[in-house]
Amino acid sequence: MAAQIATGASELRDITKMERIGAHSHIRGLGLDDRLEPRENSEGMVGQAKARKAAGMILKMVQEGRIAGRAMLFAGPPSTGKTAIALGMAQTLGPDVPFTMIAASEVFSLSMSKTEALTQAFRRSIGVRIKEETEIIEGEVVEIQIDRSLTGATKTGKLTIKTVDMETVYDLGTKMIDALSKEKVTAGDIIAIDKTSGKVSKLGRSFARSRDYDAMGADTRFLQCPEGEVQKRKEVVHTVSLHEIDVINSRTQGFLALFAGDTGEIKPELRDQINTKVSEWREEGKAEIIPGVLFIDEVHMLDIECFSFLNRALENEFAPLVIMASNRGMARIRGTTFKSPHGLPADLLDRVLIVTTHPYSDHEVRQIMQIRCAEEDVTLSQKAIDVLALMSKETTLRYVLNLISCADTLARKRKAEVVDINDVQRAYSYFIDEKRSVQWLKEQQGVVYEEGESYISAKNDVMDQS
Ligand SMILES: Nc1ncnc2c1ncn2[C@@H]1O[C@H](COP(=O)(O)OP(=O)(O)OP(=O)(O)O)[C@@H](O)[C@H]1O
């Protein structure tokens, strides 16, 4: 079985998600210059210079293939751009390096064990670039000659094909004749035939024949007759993730399971076989491993079992760079009664590089607001900007960004182009933020149903904003 491990083709990339204006749709990269210095305001990113630079450095190492099996943690108060920076990293990496993003709670909600879910996420983040050599026949068709048998059941024929330097005659069987007539190949066409699959592709028509016919479709491409030998070797490269190779080889329905998402648990023996095979390919120079990035958001939601699995998995031969984010300060480690920084056990913390994010200054908040306004196509009056910037100090950046679109809807209702301070005020009165919601609950004591424990205020659990 290990001898024929299928890898599928490059079409197996994830289907791109539909574009819409989401919370992070203004983020287009990390906004760093060539020396990895963060620009003040670039690619949708503002401020948070240290964290961006750290992210950029790590990325550089990933791109050079120098780092794998490391872990990094973004720690900071809510809405200070941890998720935004991770998305910026994903966009900088380019299409060939795998980037997987999961929220820690996803591990619990799938119909498989926690460790299997984590293993799949790990293997999804490792790319294998496979080089394959195929033989192709490429040249200009001189003549196609087809002989039918008396009954018409079998066809045989000859294909004469030439390049500038040589001319060759090939014998044709029924299948090839069908393939050629399906592509409507005639003399004067430049074609390529894949020798392994027998696939015929029409590349265009020869310049030499361009004057033979006047009636020609507008989309006809004229090409020079190719040079060199008729039969050539060509190298094709495609990148798949280890997880894709696992899935294709694990089930009878093969890669269909990839689209259905119904991958189930994959046997460790199969993974071992695939690892061995991929290592073999690597030694033979047929494949290259591209360690990618796995981003685990809200990592404090993982439990102690997952953390101990992570410790071990990071030391595995095929481990990606793991980036985690948490907004917790001292928090209980899920599954235990111990408290620990960021809700992560000490032995894992010891393995990670920690990068902190900080609340934004007034100037930065204004710039982020401006970027969001451009993204959402909203115009704010100067006073509205002032009041929102002031509000962000009392509440959070995210609340303020949410208010922009609400206030815009109110402004549109009164048929105004510019969102004014009144619209913001009204939106502020309709939608309360976290602090006011706590206040409101206090006032409503006894009216709203309450559960035993009292509310864990932001001060206790979430990282301090000051
Ligand atoms: N430096 C920045 N430049 C531009 N936009 C930013 C920046 N930082 C944050 N934002 C935007 O602010 C909002 C909140 O940021 P984000 O979701 O990244 O916070 P977070 O640190 O992940 O918070 P949480 O801990 O609550 O998950 C998002 O819409 C994000 O795109």
Ligand SMILES: [Mg+2]
């Ligand atoms: Mg986040």
